[in-house]
Amino acid sequence: MAENTASENDVENVFISMDDKIKGYQVVESIGDGAYGQVFKVSKNAKKYAMKVEPNRLDGGPASITKEIEVMMELNNRGAKFFPIFETGGREPKFHMVVMTLLGENLQVLRMKGCNPKACTPGTWSRIGIQCLFVVKQMHDCGFLHHDLKPANFVWGQSDEVLTSRVFYLIDFGISSKFIRHIKGTPINQQNGFEFRTENKKVHSLVGTPKYTSPKAHAMADLGRGDDFWSLMYMIAELVKPLPWEILEAKMLEKTKLKSKLKDLYGIDAFGKIETMLQACTFHSFPNYEMIYHAFKDVFTKSGASWYDHSIGREKICRLTNDGDRMPRNHVDCSVGKNLTSDFIFERIHFNMHISRIK
Numbered sequence: 001m002a003e004n005t006a007s008e009n010d011v012e013n014v015f016i017s018m019d020d021k022i023k024g025y026q027v028v029e030s031i032g033d034g035a036y037g038q039v040f041k042v043s044k045n046a047k048k049y050a051m052k053v054e055p056n057r058l059d060g061g062p063a064s065i066t067k068e069i070e071v072m073m074e075l076n077n078r079g080a081k082f083f084p085i086f087e088t089g090g091r092e093p094k095f096h097m098v099v100m101t102l103l104g105e106n107l108q109v110l111r112m113k114g115c116n117p118k119a120c121t122p123g124t125w126s127r128i129g130i131q132c133l134f135v136v137k138q139m140h141d142c143g144f145l146h147h148d149l150k151p152a153n154f155v156w157g158q159s160d161e162v163l164t165s166r167v168f169y170l171i172d173f174g175i176s177s178k179f180i181r182h183i184k185g186t187p188i189n190q191q192n193g194f195e196f197r198t199e200n201k202k203v204h205s206l207v208g209t210p211k212y213t214s215p216k217a218h219a220m221a222d223l224g225r226g227d228d229f230w231s232l233m234y235m236i237a238e239l240v241k242p243l244p245w246e247i248l249e250a251k252m253l254e255k256t257k258l259k260s261k262l263k264d265l266y267g268i269d270a271f272g273k274i275e276t277m278l279q280a281c282t283f284h285s286f287p288n289y290e291m292i293y294h295a296f297k298d299v300f301t302k303s304g305a306s307w308y309d310h311s312i313g314r315e316k317i318c319r320l321t322n323d324g325d326r327m328p329r330n331h332v333d334c335s336v337g338k339n340l341t342s343d344f345i346f347e348r349i350h351f352n353m354h355i356s357r358i359k
């Protein structure tokens with residue numbers, strides 16, 4: 001779906017079986033499939049990890065895992081929370097691979113397991129919206145755009161991790177990009193040692209997954225932080241009710257998306273001002289994160305839901321109910337959203353805050 005996808009015929013044939021050992025990691029089971037390759041649960045020294053494997057391209061072209069490793073390492077080094085931790089990675093004879101923190105199920109799967117996959121309660125979708133906003137903002141604060149925000153790329157922490165099993169992590173940085181660059185001659189960690197990279201006047205292919213890409217992606221514009229938020233807004237709107245372009249493709253999808261209004265997708269007039277704000281965002285703009293936060297927060301408050309409700313949809317998923325019963329409730333850190341007071345989210349990292357003022 002995403003940019004740069006090589007077709008099956010353009011890549012090495014790679015068959016990984018459950019008995020294989022790769023760089024000392026024992027393959028345990030397959031846990032995910034994507035456009036670029038496969039993801040396995042692996043183990044080493046009694047610890048479990050996730051390993052993503054991407055077959056080499058026959059034309060010798062770059063592997064998206066190389067970019068993924070670069071981004072993951074920088075997010076880790078900058079202390080960004082709720083991203084997988086890089087363990088090891090690199091090139092094998094027939095494929096590239098990366099080993100990282102093993103996380104839980106993705107939002108797409110969780111939604112399908114809920115009692116009504118087509119509609120979550122306002123308390124649930126607003127809570128998820130706030131958590132996802134938090135993690136995306138951290139990525140932006142580190143100077144990166146994700147470019148492929150969609151339910152399959154938000155995953156819960158592992159089910160047996162008390163603190164993180166109900167918090168969304170962001171994965172898949174294969175087409176992420178940096179919108180800032182280091183100014184030569186300044187110390188690498190100095191806050192004001194960065195500037196915007198040059199804006200591309202035109203891009204040549206659609207970046208991201210068509211269902212969730214921003215209107216500007218369809219116009220082949222160089223994307224900025226606001227465009228990640230279009231994707232996030234579409235992704236959360238899909239938890240409210242199916243998107244009008246759900247089953248459409250190509251031109252019809254684009255046409256329907258461009259004439260749809262966020263306030264109608266959410267059925268809430270107040271979401272209209274988020275649309276206006278995002279429409280005004282350029283490559284350089286610092287989106288109004290606070291406006292999005294308050295829109296979700298208002299819905300959450302009115303819903304009367306609790307931060308400690310672990311469900312997706314109206315009914316708790318069986319496995320979660322069982323885990324939840326055993327857990328000390330006040331120790332479960334699904335309260336990440338609860339802690340997102342203005343202070344926490346808006347005066348936290350601000351690594352590139354000054355950049356918003358450079359034009």
Ligand SMILES: Nc1ncnc2c1ncn2[C@@H]1O[C@H](COP(=O)(O)OP(=O)(O)OP(=O)(O)O)[C@@H](O)[C@H]1O
Binds near residue numbers: 034106155
């Ligand atoms: N660290 C992880 N822990 C647990 N599951 C993971 C992890 N990384 C990926 N997965 C699972 O594997 C799926 C595919 O992973 P990923 O999105 O990274 O692959 P991809 O080939 O880049 O996919 P895409 O088609 O979106 O480009 C995810 O949706 C998720 O369910």
